Amino acid sequence: xxxxxxxxxxxxxxxxxWEKSFRDIFVEAALKAIDDAGVDHLxxxxxxxxxxxxxxxxxxxxxxxxxxxxxxxxxxVRVESACCSGGMALRLGFFDIASxxxxxxxxxxxxxxxxxxxxxxxxxxxADQEYEVYQGVTFPGLYAMIARAHMHQYGTTRKQLAHxxxxxxxxxxxxxxxxxxxxxxxxxxxGATMVAHPLTVLDSSPVSDGAACVVLASSDxxxxxxxxxxxxVSSSAATDALALHQxxxxxxxxxxxxxxxxxxxxxxxxxxxxxxxxxxxxxxIAEICIVEExxxxxxGKGGEFTEKGETALEGSIPVNTSGGLKAKxxxxxxxxxxxxxxxxxxxxxxxxxxxVKNATIGLTQNMGGSGASSVVHIFKKEx
Amino acid sequence: xxxxxxxxxxxxxxxxxAAKCKQCGKISxxxxxxxxxxxxxxxxxxxxxxxxxxxxxxxxxxxxxxxxEEAPYSIAIVELSDGVRxxxxxxxxxxxxxEIGKPVKIVFRKxxxxxxxxxxxxxxxxxxx
Numbered sequence: 016x017x018x019x020x021x022x023x024x025x026x027x028x029x030x031x032x033w034e035k036s037f038r039d040i041f042v043e044a045a046l047k048a049i050d051d052a053g054v055d056h057l058x059x060x061x062x063x064x065x066x067x068x069x070x071x072x073x074x075x076x077x078x079x080x081x082x083x084x085x086x087x088x089x090x091x092v093r094v095e096s097a098c099c100s101g102g103m104a105l106r107l108g109f110f111d112i113a114s115x116x117x118x119x120x121x122x123x124x125x126x127x128x129x130x131x132x133x134x135x136x137x138x139x140x141x142a143d144q145e146y147e148v149y150q151g152v153t154f155p156g157l158y159a160m161i162a163r164a165h166m167h168q169y170g171t172t173r174k175q176l177a178h179x180x181x182x183x184x185x186x187x188x189x190x191x192x193x194x195x196x197x198x199x200x201x202x203x204x205x206g207a208t209m210v211a212h213p214l215t216v217l218d219s220s221p222v223s224d225g226a227a228c229v230v231l232a233s234s235d236x237x238x239x240x241x242x243x244x245x246x247x248v249s250s251s252a253a254t255d256a257l258a259l260h261q262x263x264x265x266x267x268x269x270x271x272x273x274x275x276x277x278x279x280x281x282x283x284x285x286x287x288x289x290x291x292x293x294x295x296x297x298x299x300i301a302e303i304c305i306v307e308e309x310x311x312x313x314x315g316k317g318g319e320f321t322e323k324g325e326t327a328l329e330g331s332i333p334v335n336t337s338g339g340l341k342a343k344x345x346x347x348x349x350x351x352x353x354x355x356x357x358x359x360x361x362x363x364x365x366x367x368x369x370x371v372k373n374a375t376i377g378l379t380q381n382m383g384g385s386g387a388s389s390v391v392h393i394f395k396k397e398x
Numbered sequence: 399x400x401x402x403x404x405x406x407x408x409x410x411x412x413x414x415x416a417a418k419c420k421q422c423g424k425i426s427x428x429x430x431x432x433x434x435x436x437x438x439x440x441x442x443x444x445x446x447x448x449x450x451x452x453x454x455x456x457x458x459x460x461x462x463x464x465x466x467e468e469a470p471y472s473i474a475i476v477e478l479s480d481g482v483r484x485x486x487x488x489x490x491x492x493x494x495x496x497e498i499g500k501p502v503k504i505v506f507r508k509x510x511x512x513x514x515x516x517x518x519x520x521x522x523x524x525x526x527x
Contacts, residue, residue, distance in 0.1 A: 133463060150473065150486055150509065151465040151473060151510070153461065156473055160456050164454040209457075259475065259485070261483065265475065
């Protein structure tokens, strides 16, 4: 396989972008990434979007975006794996270059969720329609059941869950692209409107519009362009039972665990080598389970680890320096690519007030549904 | 919900019909074409137990459109005495009554309506025993 590097990145601000269309937010992010990369052509385009058909009535997204970006006839395809559509698009682009098929590829992620669609229904299509959604369960409901089981099995507290949101809002307050740039308190999280017991609206990522893009190139092309060499040293994905009730242990995200283990193996790295990570905190409990599955802390200790500040900006392994899905926003299909944008900015040393000092190795973990699919990438800065 | 999609699932939803692998004995609910236990493709139809216990639960406060009139309502993952797990509403109780490990019985109830002129959809729910 050839070495693959990220040579450009760009994103829109995440939030309620009512004045901008689905296609225009993608093009805005894509132009920033292409300009950043300094390339004059693309060989291929991959666009992650979860359910644009339900959100804005638009499918055939690959061709649409190639057309509006003005790069047709470049081959383009839309990639879908629920909430990790963006991360999976990145993975396909990675292999397109690694295989030698393409030299320069644009990866985009985009979602427009505030155009009036039934968002709860649209998101629920990532769960088992016949045996979960039919019974009246929602996504917050599924994660609430994971939270309840985690609290029961490991003694994780309501307060520990809240600490995830408090930390991520703090990080979001330092990120000009974040949907929410305000600090919140543990008391506010616990006292907020209940969505699905024990999770409140402040345990939940928001409904967002937004797009993020990265330009990938072979290392040879990246060197010719004299770009700082941020290599993708791992791309791994895995799956698990779609329905939460089919899983042996409700608190274990097996797809995340498998993807992480094979990502570490591919890069020849250990969890302790990772200096920062962007993870899929669609709900506070998700981040607690994920830091366990990624091997940053022992299973069951994720709540305590977070409460102690180990995952904070100045902690031993900063997690979601961007503000995560909680504060940066979660335009579903864009999330996986936006995670890559954050890690690249951090490794380049461009993360401003939220910069993690001397970071050279970062990880992204993106996840679909209640954890039935997950994708992990590891990025390494070459000096 | 489109009627054919509903009609196809009635053996599972009305009668708790499951598929028991002829080779390894693992019960799949809903029935599958490939056994997750051993990869075998031959099954017997069996009826699930109607007794079980709560594995985990929540109370939904913000509900999907077709359930808004019922909110708040409780949902649990239930493990039946034959080992099968599924997601179901727990009814005829208040959210405070629910606890992990509490025994439940499975009952036949109305689940949702298609729309004003459409079909009424039935299925299983749990009650505390």
